[in-house]
Amino acid sequence: MDKIRALIVDDSSVMRKIVERSLHQAGIELEKVVEASNGAEALAALRENVVDLILCDINMPVMDGLEFVRQAATVETAKGVPIIMITTEASESHVVQALSAGARGYIRKPFTPDQVKEHILPVLGRKP
Amino acid sequence: MSTDTSFATRSQEEILELAVEEVFEIMLGCRVKPIAQCEHKPNTEFTAMVGMAGSPCGILTVCCDAKTARQVAKCRLGDTADSEEQVAEALGEICNMIAGNLKNKLAGTDEQCMLSVPTVISGGEYSFHSLAEGDSMETVLLFEGAPVAVRLQLQS
Numbered sequence: 001m002d003k004i005r006a007l008i009v010d011d012s013s014v015m016r017k018i019v020e021r022s023l024h025q026a027g028i029e030l031e032k033v034v035e036a037s038n039g040a041e042a043l044a045a046l047r048e049n050v051v052d053l054i055l056c057d058i059n060m061p062v063m064d065g066l067e068f069v070r071q072a073a074t075v076e077t078a079k080g081v082p083i084i085m086i087t088t089e090a091s092e093s094h095v096v097q098a099l100s101a102g103a104r105g106y107i108r109k110p111f112t113p114d115q116v117k118e119h120i121l122p123v124l125g126r127k128p
Numbered sequence: 129m130s131t132d133t134s135f136a137t138r139s140q141e142e143i144l145e146l147a148v149e150e151v152f153e154i155m156l157g158c159r160v161k162p163i164a165q166c167e168h169k170p171n172t173e174f175t176a177m178v179g180m181a182g183s184p185c186g187i188l189t190v191c192c193d194a195k196t197a198r199q200v201a202k203c204r205l206g207d208t209a210d211s212e213e214q215v216a217e218a219l220g221e222i223c224n225m226i227a228g229n230l231k232n233k234l235a236g237t238d239e240q241c242m243l244s245v246p247t248v249i250s251g252g253e254y255s256f257h258s259l260a261e262g263d264s265m266e267t268v269l270l271f272e273g274a275p276v277a278v279r280l281q282l283q284s
Binding site: 059091 | 214217218221225
């Protein structure tokens, strides 16, 4: 399985590490991990890095995850890159807003490596 | 993890216990069960709290001693989790996930309830006063042999 480049967006550095470890536990090998602590940092990171996958929280300071998803669609290097939301916000309205904004999937915390695999492999064009 | 109609027949205390058990099992790989509070008095060297605004409305706190908080961080981050900041963040994230899991079970996924950013207090010399007047419940569990208290204070 090819290694991937991932952008992990979460205001908690611990949560970013947890997500990275979960990818490893799910058998998804990482060539590179770019981290950002809010949507604005993530947009800046996307202008400087090419990634294959974006994992993004919703509730963050400066720019939240929903606004990031909307704005990421205008960044040339982010076009076509799948965005998966990983968040404790599980309300139907958040899911609808995230998917409407362009997110390809939604993982609720707490999550298992199997759930990570189940949601992420299909958007990478791989079988779960 | 999504709303289950069977939760309607359970008490809030049972739902709190279930929400805690799920987070510890999924995120920390540890099966925990509530214990009698009189047997183990939880230490409050680390207290993480998350506010819930909407329905339900209240505050959720997770208290434990410093060694246990470090163990929580190590379970999620490996041996690199050594600074107090990382330990506090890890405990705050666990509290956040318990609050999120709990609100989904109590209110369902179509209800509006916002969670605050987690706050973590380190150092046990403090008194906690919540101005919320309503039901209060607590579950104490053993994690790595040490008690962890999860308390929910609801506003009526």
